[in-house]
Amino acid sequence: MTLDRRSFVTAASALGASALFSPYANAQATGAPIKVGGTLSLTGPLASPSLIHKITGELYVDSLNKRGGLLGRPVEWVLKDDQSKPDVARTLYEQLVTSDKVDLLIGPYGTGSILSAMGVAQRYGKTIVHHTFGIPSMAKYDQQFHAWALGPEPEKAVPNVVFDAVAASPKPPKTIAIVTSKFPSVHFVSLGAREVAKQRGLTEVLFLEWDFGNRDFGPIAGRLKDADPDLIFAGALGLEGNMLLDAMKKIDYKPKHHFYHVPAPGPMLKAPEADGALSITIFEDHPPFTNNPVAAEFVQAYRERATRAGLPDTTVETQAAASFSAWQILEAGVKGANSLDDKAIATWLRKSEVDTIQGRMRFNEKGNFGADYNRVKQIQNGKWLTVWPPAFAAPGAKLVVK
Incomplete structure (x- = not known):
């Protein structure tokens, strides 16, 4: 429903x-x-x-x-x-x-x-x-x-709403990289995202997993830069999203569309390199x-x-x-x-x-x-704003591509 x-x-x-x-x-x-x-x-x-x-x-x-x-x-x-x-x-x-x-x-x-x-x-x-x-x-x-x-069925619902959002953007993605923690829930949804991406015609250019508790995201960032996907779907939990963003920043890689499943919302919001990041939401402060x-x-x-x-x-x-x-x-x-x-x-x-x-x-x-x-939210100018579906978007907000 x-x-x-x-x-x-x-x-x-x-x-x-x-x-x-x-x-x-x-x-x-x-x-x-x-x-x-x-x-x-x-x-x-x-x-x-x-x-x-x-x-x-x-x-x-x-x-x-x-x-x-x-x-x-x-x-x-x-x-x-x-x-x-x-x-x-x-x-x-x-x-x-x-x-x-x-x-x-x-x-x-x-x-x-x-x-x-x-x-x-x-x-x-x-x-x-x-x-x-x-x-x-x-x-x-x-x-x-x-x-x-x-x-x-969040393994279908979450990727579908994310893919709907980015498909409606000015630069809809054609390629995708899926990188994920092995933490049970985000891993489960990330595996589902692989199947949904195939069904929707997105070309997978990279799939990587890491053990929960990993703190070295340099090699993952390097692989992402080499693959240079249109969309990163990251099964990241808590501060993992921040560590991945920091690792990409250190090698001067700026992703296009990038999604983090369950980030630590405050720390990600405060990271300048996270501007434009996407995540899933059920409620936002607007x-x-x-x-x-x-x-x-x-x-x-x-x-x-x-x-x-x-x-x-x-x-x-x-x-x-x-x-x-x-x-x-x-x-x-x-x-x-x-x-x-x-x-x-x-x-x-x-x-x-x-x-x-x-x-x-x-x-x-x-x-x-x-x-x-x-629903899908995005960091825009230091705030998390719902951008999809349009009926629940923050007043005047829409998805942007950095």
Whole structure:
């Protein structure tokens, strides 16, 4: 299911009447706190995007408690550091369930760690909501729910929307280089991009992979310069995109169209060589997204908190929006079921739709995935701007080729 601009704005306006930050502030929450357990990669290679999710979660819990908590009780987020390691995440989720005895679970950052957490949730019959899982076919557990609207087949949806965007540019590409981390979700989509590129008549001039955690991108940059593709499709995660850009800069190579799947948004935005870079998005800090009053209020609160935390980019984009949506889904599930019973929450979510700041979410296709709200953004003059599809583009924005 896709959402056109008119439907999105209508749903967003309706959402503002009943959801986060308004209008039930200062309601009284009493009794023992409801514990929500989770981990994030507060250290290790995924620490940069995880900080975005930490700030978002803290804001949401603060607001939730001002609105009366859940079921009239205050909410406490029990957060642990999984060090960017799926095996550590597995151990910590075991602790959260068995030792900390949390009432609810929210997922960690990244497909590998989420898969580990999902296995623990399944073992104990716990419902888990997560925000950054990228391979729906691996989500076998029926009590897990996603919050990033990639659709049930992101390996097709993501490359197709990217290729649609660049095909509409003044210089549509004819050749493509696909370079990717072996991190599960970005690797999965990059392999899908190879197939979609063939179907669309793009000539592949280079395909390279690197191990997650790699920091030497010089050889990859050299191969890209030699191949000189019209489009680079980089399955880059976190700071990998910055390191690849820096390596290309050192050899005086300026790519034409260049796409980075899941960058660290702030650091990439601050790199001069990233001007013109493309990425996937579900939400950006501009209209029509901020026409939603809940989103507008979150954007302001996030900017203030991110500024205090010293983040290089203090705007809300796809990472923060996915994280925010996960908390919205968790809240809706508890309130819809009127219970902390995990099976009751899962049953309600599977048969329902939840309004989020990225659009209306449903959980009725492969892996409990549903809506496809993939959009394309580009760095232009120091800002991330949505450029495709045109209905969701920032006012006056369109894709440019550097």
